[in-house]
Amino acid sequence: MMKGDVPMAGTYTQRARRSVKRAVAAANRRLMSEQERQQRVLEDFRALPNDIVRPEVIDRFHRYYYDEGFTGGTWHRTEWFGTTVWKCPLDLWIYQELIFALRPDLIIETGTAFGGSARYLGGICELLGHGSVVSIDIAPQADLPEHPRVRYVTASSVDEGVLEDLRRQVRDLDTVMVILDSDHSEAHVSQELKVYSDIVTVGSYLIVEDTNVNGHPAYPDHGPGPMEAVDAFLEGRSDFERDPDGSKFLLTFNPGGLLRRVR
Numbered sequence: 001m002m003k004g005d006v007p008m009a010g011t012y013t014q015r016a017r018r019s020v021k022r023a024v025a026a027a028n029r030r031l032m033s034e035q036e037r038q039q040r041v042l043e044d045f046r047a048l049p050n051d052i053v054r055p056e057v058i059d060r061f062h063r064y065y066y067d068e069g070f071t072g073g074t075w076h077r078t079e080w081f082g083t084t085v086w087k088c089p090l091d092l093w094i095y096q097e098l099i100f101a102l103r104p105d106l107i108i109e110t111g112t113a114f115g116g117s118a119r120y121l122g123g124i125c126e127l128l129g130h131g132s133v134v135s136i137d138i139a140p141q142a143d144l145p146e147h148p149r150v151r152y153v154t155a156s157s158v159d160e161g162v163l164e165d166l167r168r169q170v171r172d173l174d175t176v177m178v179i180l181d182s183d184h185s186e187a188h189v190s191q192e193l194k195v196y197s198d199i200v201t202v203g204s205y206l207i208v209e210d211t212n213v214n215g216h217p218a219y220p221d222h223g224p225g226p227m228e229a230v231d232a233f234l235e236g237r238s239d240f241e242r243d244p245d246g247s248k249f250l251l252t253f254n255p256g257g258l259l260r261r262v263r
Helices: 009-046 050-069 089-100 118-126 159-171 188-196 226-234
Strands: 107-108 133-139 151-155 176-180 205-208 241-242 258-261
Touching: 009 188, 050 176, 089 118, 089 176, 089 205, 107 118, 107 159, 107 188, 118 151, 133 159, 151 176, 188 205, 205 226, 226 241
Parallel strands: 107 133, 107 176, 133 151, 176 205
Antiparallel strands: 205 258, 241 258
16 A cells, blocks of 8 residues: 555554543533532522521421431431431430420320330430320331330320320329320311410420421422411410520421420
């Protein structure tokens, strides 16, 4: 073959080098463009007022954390001494602070499920050497964990016979706390608030769990639930008030649901 019929090996090498250089240059431009874009986004974000940025960051993480539970992560993997507890650990921490400060004689929990939270509450009472727990569920899971300070009741949380028994039990007690975590429909939570608010003693707490659903900020498709029930309950009342410390760790499944009885 003549020299002009096909490119020489050196020509191939030169072209390959030029192609590589062009590819690297294009990649660098794309990388720089992406870095510049991210930098602009960060600068725009930082320029926003803190009262806009802070709740947006909290809500986005809240939704991410909550949704991970439905794929078997985060709160669906929370356990207390080997028993499943479908709650946010930060809320459980707040509960132990309240129990330590108040030393309730009785904690009433509606919604037993696996018994993990009842065992947790009973364990805190045991550490203090004071108090007991009554956990009520219409259909609790099998093989509930036993604890000397925990009594399980299988019934509706608004069953009149159960309520009469509780009223007799708390008659001579100084401090009673109630945690509502059963049916999360607005109608049921409203009914629970009505009947349990009188059982809670002055200075203690009525805690409404899962006020975060129905877009507050999680699970937007839930429909009216605990938050809506709490809002309606507090209208025109002065005996209960929201305690903002319920959100002091930023992430809580019970936003606005920590209600302190003040009179």
